[in-house]
Amino acid sequence: MYKYAELINDLELQISGDAYKEGDRLPSIRELSKRYDCSKSTVIRALEELQDKHLIYAAPKSGYYVMKRSGKKQNPGNRWIDFTAAAPDPDIFPYLDFQHCINKAIDMYRNDLFIYGTPQGLPSLIREMQRQLASYQVFTDQRGIFITSGVQQSLGLLARIPFPNGRHRVLVEQPCYPLLMEYLRTYGIEAEGIRRSGDGIDLDELERMFKTREIKWFYTVPRFHNPLGGSYNRSQKKAIARLAAQYDVYIIEDDYMADLEQDAKEDPIYAYDDSAHVVYLKSYSKIIFPGLRIGVAVLPEALRNDFNQFKKLADIDSSMLSQAALELYLKSGMFERHRKKMRSCYGRRSALLHETIMVHAGSTQSSHFTYQPARQRGVHTYLKLEDAARARQVIQRLHKKFIRVETADAGYLDSFVKEPLLKLNVSSVKEPDIESGIEQVIREIG
Structure with missing residues (x-):
């Protein structure tokens, strides 16, 4: 099964990427069998599935040939390299699999x-989600799981x-x-900030703030932080x-990139929580597709009734069709x-991003x-520039070369000192564009 999954995932990525054009002939069954060290029957089964799709x-x-990719946008003019998009690459969305699950x-x-x-969610999805969460070392009873319209x-x-x-x-x-920053600002919620770097946060400063500042909860992204890219180590989580x-103080743990681990x-911070003070949030928009709008919140018992009541007043329930389709998508093994596939694809893009910057x-x-x-x-990282003025100039010059980059300013509270960080995100950037794009970014910085 492992060889079959590796073969079909690789071929799908190559077809959706730039390895093949419409009408290109795939390698022969014998060649694929040799390349992936598997039987010819395994190759034939994989090719038949690609044909069905x-x-x-x-x-x-x-032999077998690549079909026309319907729905692909034609770009007769200049093509943008976008280092600002945090959504997954549309070329690797599981369109057909998820369509099957919806039907x-x-x-x-x-x-x-x-x-x-x-308000809590589709009961059958909650049962499946309990099993799914256990694979992330998040163990809870079904009463603690709430399906939401995204982490937001x-x-x-x-x-x-x-x-x-x-x-x-x-x-x-x-x-x-950034959207959390905007929410806090719009609704006038009292908020303070603590600086995070690529290595994490100052734990002594965190303790000082917990001790002196009357904090309700602390929001943190434990791994693959956007835009810094870093993750906490085990001792920091503990x-x-x-x-x-x-x-x-309650911890709001946004583990939206857990699937790329x-x-x-x-393990998440939740795994080290012995006092029922961690709320675990999980999203499926960054791993499947953004339009799914399904998130999961795992809540301590003390928060469940109020959360349920407020959610009921907010939207009665999250999309039942999306919930049912996600349940089948999880259960089926799809x-x-x-x-x-996403781990493999993003792993290559991440490695290429960092290697290119270093070079x-x-x-x-x-x-x-x-x-x-x-x-x-x-897939996220950043370059720290000497000042904000240079950052703005670099962004403008790159825009003229059809390269999109942005600062991290939207991710700061108004009261917090902003660092001149240039965000780089390769979630939607094809591998050949990563090298050429990063080379031009660094050249423009000078």
Whole structure:
């Protein structure tokens, strides 16, 4: 099964990327069998599945050929290299698999999908989600799992519901998730910031703020931070969980990139929580597709009733059709296969991003920026420029060359000192464009 999954994932990525054009002939069955060290029957089964997905077609006595990719945008003019897009690459969305799950969901749940559901979520999805969460070392009973309309809804509810510690001020990493910053600003929620670097946060400073600042909850992204790219190590996670218990501060752990984790021994902060002070949030938009709008919140018992009540008033329930389709997608094994594909694809892009920066940063010997590689590399990273004025100039010059980059300013509170960081995200950037794009970015910085 492993060889089959590796073969079909690789071929799908090559077809969706730039390795093949419409009408190109794939390698022969014998050649693929030799290349992937598997039987010819395994190759034939993989090719038949690609044929069923309308990605290739068979020509008698000739071989298999790449089909026209319908829906692909034609760009007769200049093509943009976009280092600002955080959404996954549309070319690797699981369109056909998920379409199958939607159709199947309508057949299976036709009496349930077209009436109001429950604020907590579709019961059958919650049961499946309990099993899924256990694979991330997040163990909870079904009463603690809430299906939300993306992580953004969870954050909005958590910002407004009362917490048992009776406090109202929130603490956020800086820089941080821009939409959360906008939400806090729009609704006038008291917020303070703590600086995060590629290595993490100052734990002594975190303790001081927990001790003196009447903090309700602390929002953090434990791994593959956007835009810094870094992840906490095990001792940092344990320390954050310990401080939360000691000072009665809740942790809002946004583990939206958990599916890209390569090290099975890396657990979330939730796994070290012995005092029921960690809220675990998980999104599927960055691994499947953004339009799914399904998130999961795992809540301590003390927060469940208020969260449920506020959610009921916000939207009655999250999309029942999306929930049912996701349940089938998880149960069928399709999600696991897609996750392996995404890990492979993003792993290559991450490695190429960091290797290219190191090569060109070393060759330019520039004093206008610094680069600090993260301990655990992901699809996000940043270059720290000498000042904000240079950052703006670089962005404008690159825009004329059809390259999009941006600063991290939107991820800061208005009251916090902003660092001149140039964000680089390769979630949607093809591998050949990473090298050429990064080379031009570094050349423009000077």
